[in-house]
Amino acid sequence: MFANAEIGIDLGTANLLIYSKSKGVVFNEPSVVAVDSKSGNVLAVGHEAKEMIGKTPANITSIRPLKDGVIADYEVTSQMLSEMLKKVSKRVGVSMRKPNVIICAPTGSTSVERRAIENAVKEYGAKHVHIIEEPLAAAIGAGLPVDEPVSNVVVDIGGGTSEVAIISFGGVVSAQSVRVGGDHIDAAIIQYVRKNYNVLIGERTAETIKMEIGYALVEHEPVIIEVRGRDLVAGLPKTITLDSKEIQEAIREPLENILEAIKSTLENCPPELSGDIVDQGITVTGGGALLKGMSDWLTGEVDVPVHIAENPLECVAIGTGKSLQMIHKLQKASK
Numbered sequence: 001m002f003a004n005a006e007i008g009i010d011l012g013t014a015n016l017l018i019y020s021k022s023k024g025v026v027f028n029e030p031s032v033v034a035v036d037s038k039s040g041n042v043l044a045v046g047h048e049a050k051e052m053i054g055k056t057p058a059n060i061t062s063i064r065p066l067k068d069g070v071i072a073d074y075e076v077t078s079q080m081l082s083e084m085l086k087k088v089s090k091r092v093g094v095s096m097r098k099p100n101v102i103i104c105a106p107t108g109s110t111s112v113e114r115r116a117i118e119n120a121v122k123e124y125g126a127k128h129v130h131i132i133e134e135p136l137a138a139a140i141g142a143g144l145p146v147d148e149p150v151s152n153v154v155v156d157i158g159g160g161t162s163e164v165a166i167i168s169f170g171g172v173v174s175a176q177s178v179r180v181g182g183d184h185i186d187a188a189i190i191q192y193v194r195k196n197y198n199v200l201i202g203e204r205t206a207e208t209i210k211m212e213i214g215y216a217l218v219e220h221e222p223v224i225i226e227v228r229g230r231d232l233v234a235g236l237p238k239t240i241t242l243d244s245k246e247i248q249e250a251i252r253e254p255l256e257n258i259l260e261a262i263k264s265t266l267e268n269c270p271p272e273l274s275g276d277i278v279d280q281g282i283t284v285t286g287g288g289a290l291l292k293g294m295s296d297w298l299t300g301e302v303d304v305p306v307h308i309a310e311n312p313l314e315c316v317a318i319g320t321g322k323s324l325q326m327i328h329k330l331q332k333a334s335k
């Protein structure tokens with residue numbers, strides 16, 4: 001039934017990626033939509049819409065329709081998907097008519113949330129939709145030998161969720177999904193700056209701070225960044241200088257929540273698989289893997305080797321794409 005499946009979709013909280021069987025990753029843009037508030041019409045999607053966040057006039061709203069890895073605004077998600085598939089069709093000349101689709105969902109998502117994902121794709125006109133567990137896709141995309149009799153641990157740190165899974169024989173042996181990811185790290189930075197400087201910064205500024213001077217909980221030479229926000233007392237624009245040590249403290253809590261999920265998954269690992277984990281280590285995927293010091297921090301905390309995947313932001317999309325070819329094997333394993 002899935003032999004002729006054609007595209008894989010990583011419908012992420014932060015980014016939406018589309019993988020075509022014939023051309024690889026053909027689309028990789030932020031999961032953002034700019035909508036005309038009066039007519040409800042979509043004005044822009046992806047990069048163009050992200051540029052507009054926090055800057056639009058009253059009649060235009062920039063929306064991120066996914067939250068914590070799942071659909072928060074169904075209507076807008078369907079519109080976004082449809083616009084993005086049309087864009088791909090035009091841009092790379094890949095036909096997106098009635099595709100067979102493999103799309104991923106977080107392991108912690110409910111059946112209602114999964115149905116919403118499936119229906120959003122079907123609404124576009126997809127013929128068959130198959131849902132794959134997000135960490136399994138991440139593991140396949142990271143090049144781990146998921147269908148072999150050796151267990152692998154994958155940690156996928158996305159925008160809205162972090163998934164930790166032990167995978168063996170093409171299936172998820174045990175998994176934990178926490179609704180904590182890059183977005184929560186950004187929110188912690190916004191809160192810190194507001195509390196300590198009385199300055200309000202926007203989401204995009206917080207993300208820049210994280211990417212430029214954010215560190216996992218490791219020793220490092222401090223670096224600084226200058227950013228602008230609005231002084232909450234004077235109401236005027238203000239420039240402040242932040243250093244990486246204070247930001248490190250500000251983001252401690254979400255990082256520790258992610259670590260807890262990793263530790264508890266490892267603690268619940270069937271004893272027969274523990275040996276493999278010591279040998280193989282942990283592979284980290286998702287945008288969060290790019291936080292500076294991530295690999296050193298996790299290695300110190302869990303005492304097994306930690307590898308950052310080669311292309312962490314694209315692993316899930318590549319994995320859904322590759323699973324187009326492996327689908328029969330995976331289906332057998334999940335029976």
Ligand SMILES: Nc1ncnc2c1ncn2[C@@H]1O[C@H](COP(=O)(O)OP(=O)(O)OP(=O)(O)O)[C@@H](O)[C@H]1O
Nearest residue numbers: 012013014015158159160161182286287288290291
């Ligand atoms: N260099 C970097 N340093 C730190 N964080 C980064 C970096 N690059 C990207 N990120 C963060 O990675 C997150 C996006 O990752 P990714 O695209 O894997 O998430 P997603 O798949 O959209 O989300 P989810 O899996 O939760 O639905 C964002 O929070 C982004 O800020």
